[in-house]
Amino acid sequence: MSPPAVVFDKVTHRYDRKEALRDVSFTIPRGAVFGLIGPNGSGKSTTLNILTTLLSHTEGGVQVCGFDVRTEAAEVKSRIGFAPEEVQLYNGLSAREFVELSAALHHMDPEAGARRAEHLLAHFGLEDRMDELLGSYSKGMRRKSLIAASMVHEPELLVLDEPLEGLDVVAQRIFKDMIREHAANGKTVIYSTHILEVLEGFATHVLLLRDGQVLGYGSVEQVHADLGLEKLADAFPNPSGSRP
Ligand code: ADP
Numbered sequence: 419m420s421p422p423a424v425v426f427d428k429v430t431h432r433y434d435r436k437e438a439l440r441d442v443s444f445t446i447p448r449g450a451v452f453g454l455i456g457p458n459g460s461g462k463s464t465t466l467n468i469l470t471t472l473l474s475h476t477e478g479g480v481q482v483c484g485f486d487v488r489t490e491a492a493e494v495k496s497r498i499g500f501a502p503e504e505v506q507l508y509n510g511l512s513a514r515e516f517v518e519l520s521a522a523l524h525h526m527d528p529e530a531g532a533r534r535a536e537h538l539l540a541h542f543g544l545e546d547r548m549d550e551l552l553g554s555y556s557k558g559m560r561r562k563s564l565i566a567a568s569m570v571h572e573p574e575l576l577v578l579d580e581p582l583e584g585l586d587v588v589a590q591r592i593f594k595d596m597i598r599e600h601a602a603n604g605k606t607v608i609y610s611t612h613i614l615e616v617l618e619g620f621a622t623h624v625l626l627l628r629d630g631q632v633l634g635y636g637s638v639e640q641v642h643a644d645l646g647l648e649k650l651a652d653a654f655p656n657p658s659g660s661r662p
């Protein structure tokens with residue numbers, strides 16, 4: 419049997435003095451749509467940056483597809499697609515060029531890369547605008563381009579940090595369909611969000627973080643049952659769970 423998509427074993431991370439994660443353990447099985455949920459500052463981006471090898475954690479073990487993020491970073495990187503929360507896009511490239519560049523960086527055949535780039539961007543409703551420059555795009559259009567670039571090579575593990583930021587309701591629905599399709603092919607998706615409602619009817623598994631610690635973990639139903647709605651809401655200081 420192939421190893422799990424992600425294993426975190428008692429992971430602690432400190433930025434100078436600030437402890438961002440404490441003793442975090444969880445496993446993400448292959449084929450999961452894994453929701454990493456928690457309020458702003460709870461440690462979601464830190465977790466994702468560690469498992470994508472961008473950040474070296476302080477203590478504990480982290481494996482991705484059976485490879486150690488510290489000692490086998492190249493193996494890890496070749497298996498993932500990552501759309502970070504904060505990223506500088508190339509404003510002088512069109513969306514099409516940007517997604518094709520991502521395909522090339524992942525060693526895709528140029529024609530296959532071009533076809534897939536066009537397919538993904540069209541899926542997101544950008545069919546008539548994919549030759550315009552990213553610098554002229556809205557926040558939502560930039561987010562769509564970034565997501566398309568992260569999944570163009572059909573990675574074993576797709577990692578998306580706050581992917582729904584800036585997307586309208588229609589784009590969110592399209593996005594969810596694309597993610598489900600990705601996972602239906604046996605691939606794994608992990609995404610973070612601070613919006614509690616995104617739990618519903620989408621993620622197969624959930625990890626709830628608060629102040630760098632695991633508050634709940636398991637299926638959506640399990641986390642609901644374990645914590646109860648009150649405690650779940652308690653993890654999100656403001657009423658809707660959306661941004662203050
Ligand atoms: P989230 O993505 O859930 O909003 P983060 O992982 O970005 O949370 O941050 C977790 C905690 O670590 C926060 O308290 C944040 O202020 C702190 N933090 C994040 N990045 C840094 C950094 N580069 N240096 C110092 N502290 C940081």
Ligand code: MG
Pocket residue numbers: 462463464503579
């Ligand atoms: Mg974050």
